[in-house]
Structures are given as structure tokens and as C-alpha cells.
Amino acid sequence: MYSSLYRNVVSKFDAESAHRLGVNAFHYGYVGFRAARAMGVLDQPDPKGAVTVMGITFPAPLGLAAGMDKNGESVRGLAAAGFGFVEIGTVTARAQPGNPKPRSWRELDVRGLRNQMGFNNDGADAVAERLSVMRASPEGAKVIMGVNIGKTKATPAADAAADYAYSARVLSPYADYMVVNVSSPNTPGLRDLQSTEALHPILVAVQAAMDDGGKRVPLLVKIAPDLADEDVDAVADLAGELGLDGIVATNTTIAHDRGPGGLSGPPVHARALEVVSRLRARVGAHMTIIGVGGIDSIEDARALRAAGANLLQTYTGFVYNGPGWVARMNAELTR
Numbered sequence: 001m002y003s004s005l006y007r008n009v010v011s012k013f014d015a016e017s018a019h020r021l022g023v024n025a026f027h028y029g030y031v032g033f034r035a036a037r038a039m040g041v042l043d044q045p046d047p048k049g050a051v052t053v054m055g056i057t058f059p060a061p062l063g064l065a066a067g068m069d070k071n072g073e074s075v076r077g078l079a080a081a082g083f084g085f086v087e088i089g090t091v092t093a094r095a096q097p098g099n100p101k102p103r104s105w106r107e108l109d110v111r112g113l114r115n116q117m118g119f120n121n122d123g124a125d126a127v128a129e130r131l132s133v134m135r136a137s138p139e140g141a142k143v144i145m146g147v148n149i150g151k152t153k154a155t156p157a158a159d160a161a162a163d164y165a166y167s168a169r170v171l172s173p174y175a176d177y178m179v180v181n182v183s184s185p186n187t188p189g190l191r192d193l194q195s196t197e198a199l200h201p202i203l204v205a206v207q208a209a210m211d212d213g214g215k216r217v218p219l220l221v222k223i224a225p226d227l228a229d230e231d232v233d234a235v236a237d238l239a240g241e242l243g244l245d246g247i248v249a250t251n252t253t254i255a256h257d258r259g260p261g262g263l264s265g266p267p268v269h270a271r272a273l274e275v276v277s278r279l280r281a282r283v284g285a286h287m288t289i290i291g292v293g294g295i296d297s298i299e300d301a302r303a304l305r306a307a308g309a310n311l312l313q314t315y316t317g318f319v320y321n322g323p324g325w326v327a328r329m330n331a332e333l334t335r
Helices: 002-008 015-028 030-038 075-080 124-135 138-142 157-174 190-194 196-212 229-242 266-283 298-307 316-321 323-334
Strands: 051-053 056-058 062-064 086-091 104-107 112-115 145-149 177-181 219-223 246-249 262-264 288-292 311-314
Touching: 015 030, 015 075, 015 104, 030 075, 062 086, 062 323, 075 086, 075 124, 075 138, 086 124, 086 177, 112 316, 124 138, 124 145, 124 157, 145 157, 157 177, 157 190, 157 196, 177 196, 190 196, 196 219, 196 229, 219 229, 229 246, 229 266, 246 266, 262 266, 266 288, 266 298, 288 298, 298 311, 298 323, 311 316, 311 323, 316 323
Parallel strands: 062 311, 086 145, 145 177, 177 219, 219 246, 246 288, 288 311
Antiparallel strands: 051 056, 104 112, 112 262
């Protein structure tokens, strides 16, 4: 049913308008999704398949990747739909409109999405205010939520550490974990921050900012699939040196010829497997790895877990397969 709806209705909207409709649907449809779960319409994860890492028990291993709920508007609805956890963002210290439109495209032949959004978001202060309201509700307090932060486009690279630290300080009180995103291809110069020389002061500043809040919040870094193997190793070593809790691998890829922006979906899956496997071999068993990239089936999800991912995230697969798919996937993964 959903495939027909997507083909005949959703795909008639431009990709960004459809995305906005989806965010609103989960924001306003929270009660409906909650009722569907209570009535057994949506599959339920098996509690025995819960995953405990970073001191957190995730009810199911498949969560929502950053990029959909950029401003923390629909967290409760997304969790009610079956995600084991929800990662919002990317949020920047200051509000920004992102890149000029058009900036989001479907790549139907490969079941992919391509975007050049540029971290369009409401800014750390506005998002923090929204999250404080969400966390004050009983249902909102229960959701396991990560907050993904990036650099404000107007901030010079030399001031990146302070920019990230501001977002971390403001947002970490509401987060179960934080992710430093230095891997989007759509903010000029951002991926240059993946070099260990540039990344080290950012991570140190973020750690200090979160410590100021008095609450221990796990910290992860998100990397691109386009990093060379030796750079993947270097980031893994830095994460270990600084005592990070984990690594999110991977973001969208620029290794394509389809136009501007980063490509997500099945074309990223093979490289995501390679990066996750390499990271696991490098960091050992103690560090959490969240595997992201091209999960379009239960086989894809199991392959990433077999490669070494403790947790998984999806976004593009969710768009193509529909809201009921996530609940089915998590029921199967926890069985």
C-alpha cells in the first residue's frame, strides 16, 4: 500500500515539500501512532533484543538518522512509530536558512536521496527551548534522543571549536547523547574539520562544554564514507585518545556523478560496511559504533551489525519503505 502511495502521491511533490509534510505528519500524528502501537497495528520489538551501550538501554537497535527532524519538532511521533531512538539535527549555534533551493532530489533508480540542504535549522537556542517542552512531558522524557550539532556556515574554521561548544552547552541538557557532525558535504570547508588536527580542538571544546552542564552525556563523532582508510584509522585513534563514546559511520557520499550534494541510500551501503568493519577492528569492542548507510532491507541491517555496528540508523530507507517498515524492522532485529 505504501509503495503505491509513495509512487502516486508523495513522489508528485518536490522532495523538500514532501519532507516538510512528513515532519508535520509525525508531529501532529503522535497520538495516532501511539494508539496504533497500543492496538497492535504496529509491530513491537522484543524486550530481550534491547541494546545497552554508552550506559543507555535502547529498546531496539534501529533509530532515525539526523537529517529528517532537524529542529526536534516530531520526536515523540517518530518514537511512537517504532524507532528505537531518534537523532535530531543537524543543529547549528545560530539559526540559518541553508543553501538556495532546489536543494533536495530523489534518485528513484537507486532508491536514493540527494541533498544540498546546508544545515537549515532554527539554531541551538530555539531548538533547546522546544526540547525543554518535549522533555517535560512523560512521553517525551522516555524517548532516547541524540542531538547532532554542526558548524554555523558563517563561522570561520578558526572559530569552529567555540561554535560547536556553544551548541553542546545549550543542547546537551536535553540529549541522551551528542554527535559532532564534521562530515556533511554541504557546508563549505566542513569536511576539512575531519582531519585530526582540526577535529581535536573541537572535540575537546565540546567535551568541556558538556562537562559544565554537570550531566554526563555520551559524545560521538560522525564521519563521511569518502574518508580514505588511513583517515578513518586516524579518527578512530583520536576518538580513543579523547575517550569518546562512539563513532557514527557514515554520512552521505559525494562519490557520484548525479549533481551537487551528498547521496544517501543503497549506493552508500558497501562503503558503510567497509568503514564500520574497519572502525571495529581499530577501536576494539569497547566503543559504540552506529552504522548508517543504505539500509533498505533486513539483510542490509544485519550486514551492518555483523560488520561491527552496535546500533543502526536509517533515513532514506524509511522514506522509500514507509512508517510501518521501521517497526517491522525493529521487531525482526530484536527477535
